[in-house]
Amino acid sequence: MNQLTVISGKGGTGKTTFTSAFASLAENSVITDCDVDAADMYLILKPEIMETFDFIGSKIASINDNLCNECGLCRSYCRFGAITEDLKVNIYDCEGCGVCEYVCPENAIHLTDRNSGKFYKSMTRYGPMAHAHLGIGEEASGKLVTAVRNKSRELAEEYDCDLVLIDGPPGTGCPVIASITGVDMVLVVTEPSTSGIHDLKRILEVAKYFDTPALVCINKYDINGDNTRIIEDYCRENGVEIAGKIPYDNTPVKAMIQEKTVIEYSDNEISKTINDIWERVRWRLLRTT
Incomplete structure (x- = not known):
């Protein structure tokens, strides 16, 4: 081939x-x-699409509000400004680097798979x-x-x-x-x-x-x-x-x-x-x- x-x-x-x-x-x-x-x-x-596949290209941070003590360390350490003032994750700014997960003292932040697009098997x-x-x-x-x-x-x-x-x-x-x-x-x-x-x-x-x-x-x-x-x-x-x-x-x-x-x-x-x-x-x- x-x-x-x-x-x-x-x-x-x-x-x-x-x-x-x-x-x-x-x-x-x-x-x-x-x-x-x-x-x-x-x-x-x-093309006529025959099969569609999800593309997991990166990770995104997710904050568990039940565990978060609102210390703000995640926000202060994030270089991309992805943590808002009310400690929510802006999905468009998050780069999935994991520093927020690393510094969180309550283990309240975890990285999850991010669906970044789709790819296709088609016929033309x-x-x-x-x-x-x-x-x-x-x-x-x-x-x-x-x-x-x-x-x-x-x-x-x-x-x-x-x-x-x-x-x-x-x-x-x-x-x-x-x-x-x-x-x-x-x-x-x-x-x-x-x-x-x-x-x-x-x-x-x-x-x-x-x-x-x-x-x-x-x-x-x-x-x-x-x-x-x-x-x-x-x-x-x-x-x-x-x-x-x-x-x-x-x-x-x-x-x-x-x-x-x-x-x-x-x-x-x-x-x-x-x-x-x-x-x-x-x-x-x-x-x-």
């Missing part, structure tokens, strides 16, 4: 556009949406899908990404799929690391902007650290020719292959409005270019493994 993660150093570069397009081109794959903070793959693929028109929803203001998104990836591997075994396509989160933090750990290759989607160049370099360093082969795709390459050349030069100097370049086009927006992948929506030049990129990525993925 091969695993490919589509990532970027920043949001809005087109990761979901590419991953959903690849899903419509690949055969026998599991689709995985690991952008749990802002999942949007479901907008295109409209292109095969099984694992995805999730992280609760508002919740932490531990990296743990939820891991739960989603574990579910995708289960789906691959259940449906005898030989490829896991992962739509990764933006940035370089814990969720990204959880989405690329152990995969066979990453495709980094970037754009020729100052922030795009900066974050491309950062995410390539992350991939290099984990010894994960990387390809680069430059989206909207024609909006700034100078910056596109900077990206090409950087990739060439660092031995990173550019899988392809996509010009600026509103086809992805129109396709998403119609709840379709770019490949489904139109057989125009953008679709053909993405198809070529997929063939190049697929070939490299087979060589890597």
Whole structure:
């Protein structure tokens, strides 16, 4: 089973556009949406949920009023201001660190499991899908990404799929690391902007650290020719292959409005270019493994 993660150093570069397009081109794959903070793959693929699972991502403090002597130590030691003046726990501020439980002289505070979101086993028109929803203001998104990836591997075994396509989160933090750990290759989607160049370099360093082969795709390459050349030069100097370049086009927006992948929506030049990129990525993925 091969695993490919589509990532970027920043949001809005087109990761979901590419991953959903690849899903419509690949055969026998599991689709995985690991952008749990802002999942949007479901907008295109409209998955039918088969099973729902609770995600216990962290702990939350609970005060037993019958044991509490109102000494206020919990409130004075809490660095996050999660204990109110009337000694109640603000669930949105509590980080589950446990210091209140530790300092309480009456053993009146305990940490309990916190339901931080849900993850799903679903079916789409292109095969099984694992995805999730992280609760508002919740932490531990990296743990939820891991739960989603574990579910995708289960789906691959259940449906005898030989490829896991992962739509990764933006940035370089814990969720990204959880989405690329152990995969066979990453495709980094970037754009020729100052922030795009900066974050491309950062995410390539992350991939290099984990010894994960990387390809680069430059989206909207024609909006700034100078910056596109900077990206090409950087990739060439660092031995990173550019899988392809996509010009600026509103086809992805129109396709998403119609709840379709770019490949489904139109057989125009953008679709053909993405198809070529997929063939190049697929070939490299087979060589890597």
